[in-house]
Amino acid sequence: MKGKYLFILEILFIVAVTYSHSYNVERYPLLMPNVRPTTPELYLCTPIKIDSTKDYYIVGFEPNATMATAHHMLLYGCSQPGSSKPVWNCGEMAHALDTGSETASPCSEGSQIIYAWARDAPKLILPDDVGFKVGGTSSIKYLVLQVHYSHIDEFKDGSTDDSGIFLHYTLKPHKKLAGVLLLGTSGKIPPKSTEYMESACTLQEDKTIYPIAYRTHTHSLGRVVSGYVIKPENEWLELGKRDPLSPQMFYPVHKKIPITRGDTLAARCTMESNRTTWTHIGATNADEMCNFYLMYYVKDDEPLEMKYCFTSGPPTYYWQNAGLVGIPEREASTL
Template identity: 70%
Template sequence: MLLERFHMVASSTVFLLTVGLLAELASGLVENSNDTKTSSGSYAVGRFPFLMPKVIPYKPELYLCTPVKVDYTKSYYIVGFEPNATMATAHHMLLYGCGAPGSESAVWNCGEMAKSDPDGKEEVGSPCGTGSSSQIIYAWARDAPKLELPESVGFKVGKDSPIKYIVLQVHYAHIDKFKDGTTYDDSGIFLHYTLKTMTKQAGVLLLGTGGYIPPNKVEHMETLCDIRENKTIHPFAYRTHTHSLGRVVSGYRVRVDEQGTDHWTRLGKRDPLTPQMFYPVESTEPILYKDRLAARCTME
């Protein structure tokens, strides 16, 4: 008797967006950095090493998190992300902006399937604390290069921001290189930041799908998001992500005209198994109130 196997999969399309603010932002990870440079806008940019603290992954498909507390007396703007990882070690990395971390430990198991350990031998939890603010501010996979945001654009953290902690999550799909018990990992991201007030705040909008794929079949998964905030959003980059069954991921802005007709504008289309970096969008036309964002994933 042959048993057909159904694959449960998840995929996502990530759009990196900027929000043009109508009012000036308030001025204001550490103020003094030994590793600084000057941007093209002639302001100092620091470089903060946010890395795993020499961990030894102990089982396949492990998600580990580690936090850093942001100085909440000042406003900082993250303007670039420099990965320190390879796909041979890390399947992907995520940066979460949190009001509070999901654990008080230096490192904890923060996978989607992580549950409380009844024996108390393993610290588990979500990336961000229960009930705290939570948002993804960066994603990396498949040896993607560093990302530098456009001039005058940054992720605001610290003072006057809901982001008081940044949490790094690393997904270790395979652990063969760590089985000797002596090899450690310090994958992570160097954060480029400044105290200079950025006139536009960056944000990430994530569209995700999930479902089942019958054997030897092609499956399409779709999702749609209504824009319900009265803000003008300027898209400038997108990123796709699936596991090995993904073939194509595409994203669109959908706008309804006065006659009720939908007009679809493609923002990006990509093979998700190419380097999962942020690519320039195909259309930089603003996304407005009552627009919709749609994504479609082809899985096989």
């Protein structure tokens, strides 16, 4: 893969960061290369190739963005990026926002989300000895930054943008490897209504994951997003619950309980619409999203093969018709 913006991490990780850890942590700027968005609701991606000769461990994320410019940012880990270009149009949900230009997904192979940011969320530093392994023996060979530019007024005078993330990393091997599981839905919201968008997946892998943090994401109709682990005997344990219109950072989970094979992970977005038309899941501000991100780690093991848990959403999928029992109806939809 070519292009002057595709760099080997080992070479360009040059700025030291002071941590409480007993090992060196470096700082790398993964930023948009001074792009000038010309289309509203544009999603742009830019990649870096990671040195394949060493394992790197990402231990922190420092956003370089404001919500006045970037609606949200996602950091993907990929086996292969979605394009060989230094920057490309990468609209989400296969929703081509600009049909006059070529679009490609963030990853063409091995897609997984590592980090997400919105609404002026602050930096995130992982717990001691927890890190995302990339490069080397990891399946993550590329990192791809995606930025959603909802509005373009700031760029009409010719200004450019370098929104992105400063990655904090180390070469010290970590025994606790981090992963992110994204729960979300498709579906649609009727006009003048309150609607539940719900997802649930049962862990089928012989692994134990330890939840660290959660993050919620909707657009303007979201009122509450809640996430649970459902234990045997239909015991619902709250992992996190948030107003999605507050800063969309990763918050510490409410219960640090191990999650094992046979446990079910579930999420609900409570949506309130005063609109006179239907609202669909999609990429623009006129659309909606229902996302609950669960960040976790595993001990002396690889993260889950399951990276995403999505359902069809309303009106075809609800917890109740999926056979879930003991649903905390009130608690799941109120703060």
